[in-house]
Amino acid sequence: MKLVITIPAFNEEKTLPKVLSELPQKIQGIDEIQIVIVDDGSMDATSEIALKNNTVLVRHTQNMGLAQTFKRALNEALLLNADIIVNIDADAQYDGAEIQKLIQPILEKKADIVLGSRFLGKIEYMPFGNRFGNQIATAVVRWLTGLKITDSQTGFRVFSREAAARMNILSKYTYTQETLLQAAEYRLAVVEVPVTFRKRSGKSRLISSLWNYTRNAGLTVLMGYINYRPLRFFLSLGALSILISSVLGLRVLLHYLNTGLVSPFLPSAFLAGVLLVVGLQLLFIGLIAEMVKFSRKTSEDVLYQLKKNKFNE
Ligand SMILES: Nc1nc2c(ncn2[C@@H]2O[C@H](COP(=O)(O)OP(=O)(O)OP(=O)(O)O)[C@@H](O)[C@H]2O)c(=O)[nH]1
Numbered sequence: 001m002k003l004v005i006t007i008p009a010f011n012e013e014k015t016l017p018k019v020l021s022e023l024p025q026k027i028q029g030i031d032e033i034q035i036v037i038v039d040d041g042s043m044d045a046t047s048e049i050a051l052k053n054n055t056v057l058v059r060h061t062q063n064m065g066l067a068q069t070f071k072r073a074l075n076e077a078l079l080l081n082a083d084i085i086v087n088i089d090a091d092a093q094y095d096g097a098e099i100q101k102l103i104q105p106i107l108e109k110k111a112d113i114v115l116g117s118r119f120l121g122k123i124e125y126m127p128f129g130n131r132f133g134n135q136i137a138t139a140v141v142r143w144l145t146g147l148k149i150t151d152s153q154t155g156f157r158v159f160s161r162e163a164a165a166r167m168n169i170l171s172k173y174t175y176t177q178e179t180l181l182q183a184a185e186y187r188l189a190v191v192e193v194p195v196t197f198r199k200r201s202g203k204s205r206l207i208s209s210l211w212n213y214t215r216n217a218g219l220t221v222l223m224g225y226i227n228y229r230p231l232r233f234f235l236s237l238g239a240l241s242i243l244i245s246s247v248l249g250l251r252v253l254l255h256y257l258n259t260g261l262v263s264p265f266l267p268s269a270f271l272a273g274v275l276l277v278v279g280l281q282l283l284f285i286g287l288i289a290e291m292v293k294f295s296r297k298t299s300e301d302v303l304y305q306l307k308k309n310k311f312n313e
């Protein structure tokens with residue numbers, strides 16, 4: 001069993017040494033541990049620290065954002081023939097000593113993905129806005145995926161090789177929700193384990209403003225959802241439009257049958273016509289999007305087959 005610990009890092013020279021020092025040297029049920037640091041174009045000494053500490057360093061020459069950094073980390077771990085992949089942030093908010101209990105459900109084959117849940121565990125400090133945003137995001141993901149989770153945003157998570165090969169991250173901004181939508185789509189078992197979450201020492205690199213975060217995360221979730229459920233999404237919108245059109249149209253029709261006149265309901269009649277056309281178009285868009293989804297899923301299956309196979313050492 002090989003465990004690869006991935007650490008996405010963007011200007012984290014202050015906290016990275018602490019994160020590295022807390023990582024376990026030995027873990028029960030694991031024969032080999034390797035650490036991969038993906039330096040996302042840091043301007044500080046992040047890369048030097050990675051090199052000094054005998055880790056595998058992957059370096060983006062430009063800042064690519066957390067989602068692409070995480071994607072790179074997963075793929076790198078797969079290339080290193082990882083059986084299990086643990087992701088931990090470089091800001092020392094999570095405690096590496098908890099990795100042993102986090103990987104347990106995967107070792108026992110009870111899970112494909114384990115989330116280190118801060119809300120089940122202990123939160124030393126989280127600003128009210130972040131706490132609120134986290135809860136809302138989790139509620140939305142829970143509703144969309146049916147997964148019974150308490151922390152959809154955690155950066156402390158474990159993937160089996162199988163699950164990691166299934167992940168196909170398209171977002172530029174955040175991977176946290178997209179990976180869970182994909183887990184639900186591919187029926188991967190997601191389990192939560194309580195973890196401790198410490199206060200962030202420096203300034204958050206991600207949550208610079210709550211509004212920006214909400215907008216970007218919201219768009220990511222919406223696009224992710226439409227990608228996997230296009231028919232349901234567009235059929236619902238189309239049906240709603242046609243329903244409103246029918247109600248308006250019926251009122252005009254009844255009035256016409258009674259009086260032989262359309263007026264004074266001309267605007268309603270016009271609106272009903274427009275909504276009917278829009279609704280029908282949405283239904284057709286739904287059908288086309290569903291066909292596009294089939295082609296996307298075929299590509300994802302090819303990627304999955306390519307990624308899950310191990311490489312000759
Ligand atoms: N934000 C951000 N983080 C990056 C980037 N690339 C890599 N990271 C790393 O991703 C991890 C998570 O970033 P954080 O800023 O801690 O995000 P967060 O934990 O959701 O937010 P906080 O609760 O405020 O800490 C850290 O280890 C960062 O160093 C990037 O472009 N932007």
Ligand SMILES: [Mg+2]
Nearest residue numbers: 089091093200
């Ligand atoms: Mg953090």
